[in-house]
Amino acid sequence: MDNNATKRQFYIGGIEDPWTGSQQDRDRVLSILRGFEGYDPLEALIPALHELQKEYGYIPEEAANIISQEWQIPATDLFGVVTFYADFRTEPRGRNMLWICEGAACYFMGGPQLGQAAQEKLKIEYGETTLDGEWTLRRADFCYGACHLAPLVDLNHTVFGPLSKDELGRLIDNPPKEPEGSHKL
Amino acid sequence: MTPQEWQQYRQQAAQAWRRVEDPQETIIWVSTDSGAYASGASHTLDAVRRFVAERGIRAHVRITASFGTTWLEPVVDIRRPGAPRVTYGHITADKVGGLLESVLLGNDARADMAYAAWSEQPYQGIQPLSATNWWRPQKRVLLARCGAIDPESLQDYVATGGYEAFEKALFQMTPDEVIAEVKASGLRGRGGAGFPSGIKWESARGERNTPKYIIVNCHEGEPNVFKDRRLMEGDPHQFIEGLLIAAYAVGAKTGYIYIGSEYPLAIQRTRLAVRKLYEVGLLGENILGTGMNFDVKVVPGAGAYISGEASAAIYGIQGQKGMPRTKPPRSAEAGLWGKPTVVNNTETMANVPHIINNGSDWYSTLGTEKSPGTSVFSLAGDIVNVGLTECEMGITMQDLLFISGGGMRGGKKYRAVLAGGISGGALPEHTLHLPNEFNALEAEGSTMGSGGYIIYDEDTCMVDLAWYCTRFNRSESCGKCVPCREGTASQLVMLDRIRQGTATERDLDRLVQSSNDIIAYSLCGLGQAAPIPTLSVLKHFREEFLEHVREKRCRAGVCRFEHARDGQRDGDSFVVTPANRRIPLVATGAR
Numbered sequence: 001m002d003n004n005a006t007k008r009q010f011y012i013g014g015i016e017d018p019w020t021g022s023q024q025d026r027d028r029v030l031s032i033l034r035g036f037e038g039y040d041p042l043e044a045l046i047p048a049l050h051e052l053q054k055e056y057g058y059i060p061e062e063a064a065n066i067i068s069q070e071w072q073i074p075a076t077d078l079f080g081v082v083t084f085y086a087d088f089r090t091e092p093r094g095r096n097m098l099w100i101c102e103g104a105a106c107y108f109m110g111g112p113q114l115g116q117a118a119q120e121k122l123k124i125e126y127g128e129t130t131l132d133g134e135w136t137l138r139r140a141d142f143c144y145g146a147c148h149l150a151p152l153v154d155l156n157h158t159v160f161g162p163l164s165k166d167e168l169g170r171l172i173d174n175p176p177k178e179p180e181g182s183h184k185l
Numbered sequence: 186m187t188p189q190e191w192q193q194y195r196q197q198a199a200q201a202w203r204r205v206e207d208p209q210e211t212i213i214w215v216s217t218d219s220g221a222y223a224s225g226a227s228h229t230l231d232a233v234r235r236f237v238a239e240r241g242i243r244a245h246v247r248i249t250a251s252f253g254t255t256w257l258e259p260v261v262d263i264r265r266p267g268a269p270r271v272t273y274g275h276i277t278a279d280k281v282g283g284l285l286e287s288v289l290l291g292n293d294a295r296a297d298m299a300y301a302a303w304s305e306q307p308y309q310g311i312q313p314l315s316a317t318n319w320w321r322p323q324k325r326v327l328l329a330r331c332g333a334i335d336p337e338s339l340q341d342y343v344a345t346g347g348y349e350a351f352e353k354a355l356f357q358m359t360p361d362e363v364i365a366e367v368k369a370s371g372l373r374g375r376g377g378a379g380f381p382s383g384i385k386w387e388s389a390r391g392e393r394n395t396p397k398y399i400i401v402n403c404h405e406g407e408p409n410v411f412k413d414r415r416l417m418e419g420d421p422h423q424f425i426e427g428l429l430i431a432a433y434a435v436g437a438k439t440g441y442i443y444i445g446s447e448y449p450l451a452i453q454r455t456r457l458a459v460r461k462l463y464e465v466g467l468l469g470e471n472i473l474g475t476g477m478n479f480d481v482k483v484v485p486g487a488g489a490y491i492s493g494e495a496s497a498a499i500y501g502i503q504g505q506k507g508m509p510r511t512k513p514p515r516s517a518e519a520g521l522w523g524k525p526t527v528v529n530n531t532e533t534m535a536n537v538p539h540i541i542n543n544g545s546d547w548y549s550t551l552g553t554e555k556s557p558g559t560s561v562f563s564l565a566g567d568i569v570n571v572g573l574t575e576c577e578m579g580i581t582m583q584d585l586l587f588i589s590g591g592g593m594r595g596g597k598k599y600r601a602v603l604a605g606g607i608s609g610g611a612l613p614e615h616t617l618h619l620p621n622e623f624n625a626l627e628a629e630g631s632t633m634g635s636g637g638y639i640i641y642d643e644d645t646c647m648v649d650l651a652w653y654c655t656r657f658n659r660s661e662s663c664g665k666c667v668p669c670r671e672g673t674a675s676q677l678v679m680l681d682r683i684r685q686g687t688a689t690e691r692d693l694d695r696l697v698q699s700s701n702d703i704i705a706y707s708l709c710g711l712g713q714a715a716p717i718p719t720l721s722v723l724k725h726f727r728e729e730f731l732e733h734v735r736e737k738r739c740r741a742g743v744c745r746f747e748h749a750r751d752g753q754r755d756g757d758s759f760v761v762t763p764a765n766r767r768i769p770l771v772a773t774g775a776r
Contacts, residue, residue, distance in 0.1 A: 041504070042503050042504035042505070043482075043484075043502065043503065043504055044504070045504030046484070046485065046486075046487050046501065046504050047484070047485060049487070050446070050485060050487070073504075077505070080505075080506050081487075081504065081505065081506055084489065084506040084507065084508075084663075085486075085487030085488055085489050085506075085507070086487070086488040086489055087446050087486075087487040087488035088487060102408075103408030103409050104408045104409045104565075104566070104603060104606070104607060104639045104653065104654075104657075105408075105409050105565045105566045105639055106408075107653050108566070108567075108641060108644075108645050108649075108650070108653075109566075109567075141408060141490070141657055141660060141661065142406060142408060142445070142447045142488070142490070143405075143407065143408045143409050143410065143411055143414075143447070144219065144223060144447075145218075145219045145220050145223075145411035145414050145415070145448075146219065146220045146223035146224070146255075147255070147409055147411070147565035147566070147571050148220065148224070148255050148256045148258065148571040148572070149223055149224065150565075152223070159222075159223035161223070
């Protein structure tokens with residue numbers, strides 16, 4: 001527990017950690033767990049982790065420990081689940097979340113080139129967050145079911161495509177607050 | 186709800202549906218599914234509603250899901266009094282005003298924006314839907330309601346014959362008769378393996394251990410396969426009805442619908458459908474007064490491709506790591522919480538109501554002898570008609586890709602189709618006469634798999650394709666068994682050497698050898714299918730590999746051979762290129 005504070009400063013950089021470890025945060029976790037009363041704890045675990053991540057953008061270690069204690073799930077099992085499934089993050093995310101689709105159609109229609117352009121522009125690699133906490137970049141290996149838009153990117157749950165490198169660059173320069181022409185998935 | 190109340194509900198639904206069928210009504214349908222939303226359908230819908238309200242037009246604005254024309258999204262359909270329904274494509278919000286202005290107020294059907302008219306004859310210069318290449322080879326059974334009904338409305342489903350099959354099973358058939366009917370139909374699992382569903386149900390019914398569970402595996406997961414997704418987004422009640430029938434037949438008390446988390450709209454619409462069923466009493470206790478109790482839970486996945494494997498899906502629902510386990514015991518003997526469990530794919534379940542309604546004899550007239558029925562195919566890649574098409578089993582690849590699929594985009598030459606998604610093989614031109622049915626493609630090193638086909642043109646490098654598929658399987662391997670975890674990793678290195686031009690011909694033999702080993706010794710379907718793309722590409726496109734190795738030449742111009750001039754380096758060191766530098770050392774979590 002003690003080294004959490006230093007760890008936070010170490011890797012978070014400019015990202016504001018939404019988890020402060022305050023009593024308020026702990027209560028919030030407990031209220032998420034109360035929403036699953038009547039469920040088998042194991043059955044509720046993954047939905048609960050989804051809700052926790054929706055709240056904080058990642059799975060804070062201390063919050064996971066609370067779940068472990070409340071529901072009597074061994075911490076090792078819980079961390080196994082959190083790290084096994086690609087949805088769950090163990091680090092805070094940037095304010096903008098950019099996914100580059102590298103599905104089997106997007107990959108051959110220019111997805112990797114978009115990915116490279118984004119990596120060079122943001123100076124991070126897939127899975128990383130910029131130091132100022134603005135951008136998190138990830139590679140999507142799954143499908144958006146919108147292959148007619150290939151190659152596409154997903155910026156804050158909104159799909160853009162087909163994109164050229166320049167268009168992606170402009171998108172990163174001016175991330176739209178309420179994007180036009182697309183829909184929040 | 187008593188049977189009488191249910192009949193009343195059915196009449197109300199029919200009453201409401203009459204308005205949709207009334208030829209005197211003006212109806213505007215806006216397609217809303219994830220493909221349409223990605224193209225901006227929500228703005229189109231807003232614009233349509235605003236236009237109708239501002240101009241005071243008496244029109245009924247309805248939402249549907251796409252009926253398969255993903256490449257036309259956002260799609261708007263309009264039917265005016267005395268005119269057939271006309272489908273318009275690429276109607277973004279800015280085009281709505283112009284379209285509605287001329288169609289609704291100007292009596293001009295706008296043939297320039299239309300795709301097809303739902304009529305027998307051409308209408309105002311618009312081709313009839315039945316004459317389009319995309320529609321011609323199709324036989325619509327599972328997709329029949331997609332595009333016609335509001336997927337968020339139980340009434341629409343009931344009014345179009347929904348839950349009749351469940352009533353028939355519940356009141357007129359015994360569970361054994363239901364199973365016999367499904368067995369006689371020859372329905373085979375659509376998830377990829379093609380296991381006969383009736384046999385699965387029968388063995389679960391025969392188990393003494395209770396309670397029993399049914400899982401609908403909606404964790405499609407594969408890139409560029411989106412047919413189950415559209416079935417959930419376009420007609421969620423259809424597969425839930427199949428689930429109810431299965432529950433009655435097997436004697437299960439609880440059903441789980443396990444949906445991948447990358448399908449938010451599918452989860453939302455399925456949850457809504459389940460909630461409405463509880464409201465009208467088709468779920469819960471004492472269903473329609475028969476004493477049948479059944480609960481359904483919608484469980485989201487968490488973004489692991491392997492969770493689509495049956496035993497991994499079970500662990501996912503149990504809140505554990507989704508790692509497959511050795512069989513036996515099979516899930517029908519000891520599955521969820523150690524109890525007998527039936528795991529069926531979404532499309533398999535969607536078939537069940539049609540079999541019960543129309544009988545197994547009717548079902549076996551569709552498709553081929555060994556693979557009866559229809560199948561929904563999702564087409565993606567360098568093809569004109571990117572979207573869904575539903576054809577009878579046994580349709581040749583040629584008809585599927587070049588008639589329904591519309592052929593290659595931009596007049597390019599066909600190179601290969603990756604049949605069955607990432608776990609299938611690549612098929613070259615000379616195999617296109619093959620029928621699409623279970624086992625027919627295996628001789629050419631491919632499979633029908635999950636019905637997702639990705640088509641590639643001449644600009645695609647086949648070595649790159651094999652590398653891509655291996656990278657996918659490498660990063661999605663759960664890491665439990667060594668052949669899959671280490672085998673795919675070493676194959677990735679070998680394939681990268683070929684891409685870089687530092688490989689020798691011995692590498693090709695090593696690839697075949699290691700592929701066979703991975704297939705022979707892997708635990709689950711993912712590992713057993715992981716080398717299939719590589720093997721099939723090596724079989725059909727060997728000369729392309731040899732060009733890479735001998736001449737350092739990539740005929741598609743994709744591979745750069747940046748390290749080729751360094752001479753034949755000892756290939757054991759992994760060559761890092763910008764495109765692949767983030768291959769993780771841990772097996773999962775590559776996203």
